[in-house]
Amino acid sequence: MEWSRADLPAWGTAARADFYVCLEIPGPWGALAATEARLLDPTVGAELEATVQGLGGRLVLIRHPERRTIGADPLAVLVSGGFADGGWLRRFEVGEPAELLAWVREWGGRGVPAGHDGGAAMLVCSHARRDQCCALAGRPILAALTREVGAESIWESSHLGGHRFAPTMLLLPTGQVLGRLNAVAAVSAFRAAADRALWPGGARKDRGRSHLPPEQQAAEAWALAEFGRRDETPHPDTAGISLAPVPAVDISSALVDGGVRVRLGAWEITVDVERVVTDGEAPVSCGKPPEPLYYWRVAPRQG
Template sequence: MPDAAPQDPYCQHPGDAPRRRPSGRLDEGRCSVQALLAGDSPIATAPPARRWLLVEQPGPWGRDALLQSRFDPVVAPLLAQRAREAGLRIQMVRRPGGRLADAGGRWAVADVRACWVRWSVRDTDAELLEVPLDGSVGSPSTEPTFLVCTHGGHDACCAVRGRPLARALDGDVWETSHLGGDRFAANVLVLPTGHLYGQVPEDGGDLVEAHRRGEVLLTGLRGRAGLTPPAQAAQQFAREQLGSVGVADLPVTGVATPGADADGAQRWTVTMTGPDGDVVVVLDSRLSAHSRRLTCAATTPGRFRTWHLVSVHPAPVHPGGVG
């Protein structure tokens, strides 16, 4: 058995009780097992993408799920280019355990800042080169949608951890392609709000119930997609300090940094709207003290950015009442 990854106080999630392990048995050398052993904090690791294109495609996915699947191989690169130009991140999706015969040709566009998802149906893959991708077509979703990363072609941890979770989750659940942060498997993206969770244990029931109440679950929260990493980290630290768990609580209104220190540390000041006025969060960011393989496929070890809370306090009120 390899040694546990070295402890780095800057990487730990503050105040966490021992975490329940995600489902699925993996060798101790796998990236998600090493992250659990090290107690890595998942804070501020959600993708910054604001707009998402979901494309239903059952069957196997290769490392590049769009280009290496049963999706039309002529259409795939053209759709990838169209999505890039429109600022959309593509996620291939399929129902848990879904077969080709179960496919309904569904697709959706989501905007995690505006908090909507709109679903449509295609008869052919080529239609996705012509349909509007701005949310002007389709039926809005009326409940949270849970996307569980099960992309084994990208990292085995995602398949081993994600597939049992996708089968166990209750609600509108889809398997999805690579979400990033393989070492935090099992990973779940919740739409339309864009909250991303890692190391989700067992059946994920607490996560589902929280979002049905219109709340986030602080345990395992990696951040909110559509925000920059410092904004994600600051929002989560403020949630923990203030007990604000509504999905729309503490919207970020400003992010500033005076620059990096000589040792590479960087201080950020993030302003957000709180229940009683503006809230200012000051936090530090730096690279982890130790490096290791961050995915199972990595050939060399790497370092990762970590976040540390300095303070959370109300914004000063200036003469005239402007915070």
């Protein structure tokens, strides 16, 4: 779509969330997934979404590209957070969505829940009722990923935000949000998340870590591409630049003096981050009216 053709940076555009609660709901989802999914009671869905949001998190519906739950089959749940410390992912099952609602209320969004370490997961938006671009771009990626990575770690997801960067995807347990990936790059990014590392996708593909405000998302994504460890193996999707994934615990940032100070391993730098509105316009979603094009500009602070 026009936004991608404008080639503007994607960093700083990840939807905000301190943690994610992902509930398997097979079958079709409506435009508002939590209250319009065919197999989710709208009252329970609304209460679950409001509870998760009230605790600082984000509810995402997921469905397996290959597995189809039937009748009384248990529903998979992924819960992930702790992104500032490298992240954690827990997997378990519930008999019905109301059971998850009770669990979230008891957990309260605090600390690492007990349960099975879920390894890593990649959620790829395929929410056609919300935006056709996501489904058209996301489903081919899903097919390739299930072949290369294995079906247990790959999920279709409801709206992740940022249709203009489709295909959009969320990596757990790192909380990194990506866009505009092809299948080769998506596999590389997933393997980085499995190692609790951040994938240096550069301006076009790295949207940022979702627990941070936009300025810090942009600054960290910029630093990953600018100062990330060089690798001997050519990067599969960044035009000859060789970058290795960076352990998530090796990067941090803070808002200081109107800018952002980023620490990346032994590097520390203060950058200025500015939201720039361009003269052009483009739809942010399939079928929507054009809106002004904008991006986050990152530049090292002088002096």
